Structure formats: structure tokens, C-alpha cells
Amino acid sequence: MTLAVVTGAARGIGRAIAAGLTGDGYEVVTVDRAGADVLADLADTRALAELVDGVRREHGPIGVLVNNAGTARLEHFNEITVDSWRHVMVVNCDAPFFLSQRTAEHMIADGVEGRMDGGVLADQMPRRRFMPPYRNSVSWPRELSDRALNRNSVS
Numbered sequence: 001m002t003l004a005v006v007t008g009a010a011r012g013i014g015r016a017i018a019a020g021l022t023g024d025g026y027e028v029v030t031v032d033r034a035g036a037d038v039l040a041d042l043a044d045t046r047a048l049a050e051l052v053d054g055v056r057r058e059h060g061p062i063g064v065l066v067n068n069a070g071t072a073r074l075e076h077f078n079e080i081t082v083d084s085w086r087h088v089m090v091v092n093c094d095a096p097f098f099l100s101q102r103t104a105e106h107m108i109a110d111g112v113e114g115r116m117d118g119g120v121l122a123d124q125m126p127r128r129r130f131m132p133p134y135r136n137s138v139s140w141p142r143e144l145s146d147r148a149l150n151r152n153s154v155s
Helices: 012-023 045-059 082-110 132-138
Strands: 003-007 027-032 062-067 115-118 150-153
Touching: 003 012, 003 045, 003 082, 012 027, 012 062, 027 045, 045 062, 045 082, 062 082
Parallel strands: 003 027, 003 062, 062 115, 115 150
Antiparallel strands: none
16 A cells, blocks of 8 residues: 655645545545644754654655645735745745655655655746756756656646
8 A cells, every 4th residue: 555645634625635545545644733643843844854754664655745735824915024934935835845855765765656746836937047946946856757756736
């Protein structure tokens, strides 16, 4: 049975994704701040590698990662603080990147052909030489595609 990890799975779309994967025969581990198999604050980027390591240690090789978790702050444009902005960016951008990175390391080590799904609309943007940090934050590295690790995005 393939192991699937779903972030933001305590309610809404994440819960539906987890239920769908379970119905399709996957073993599912849910991750959220409350009401999930693994409780985690995805804003704590230093703890993300251990989160993935712990899931692998407890449940075995990961075959699917769904980066569904996200956050938003409902603030007026000119009232957004740096702290507020960073919190949203850490949860919505940094966490999926670092979870995917660590999961890919394990998939490669375990010889798993798998999938990582997440919601980054910018995957459709043209690749430009002058944007390497941006490009690397939203594109799927060729080195992982060559290893039968696929990434799908929904926006």
C-alpha cells in the first residue's frame, strides 16, 4: 500500500483529498495544526525535515506528498506588516518547498517512484535566466523528474 501524506488535512479540501486517497487504497497520514494524525505548525520551517523523517520512520516510505496547507491574513493592503507577510509566505511557499525537498530525498533513497502535488500557479510562467531564485522556488527540478518523481499543481 502506498503511503500518502496530506498537509492541511483537518478540514475542507485537505480532508476531501485525504478521504479520496484513502478510498483509492492509499495509506494516508494527515498533517495539520489540530485534528490530524501528525500535529505540526508549518510556519516552523526548522521542524519540517523532522516532520518528514518522523512520518517515514513511523509509517515507511512516502509515495505521495500533497502540499495542501495554506494560510491567509485578511488585512487591508496598506495595513499588512512584515511579520504578517512573512507568516503567509512561510506557510504557503517555504513549507511546501522544504517538505517536498525532504520527501524527494527520502523517495530517492528508498527507490520510490512517487508524486508531489501542490498549488503553485507560477509553474506556468516562462523561465527567464535573470530570475533564478524565483524560478527555482516555483519550478520542478529536472533532476527529480529524471528519477520518476512527478509534481502536479492545481490552482
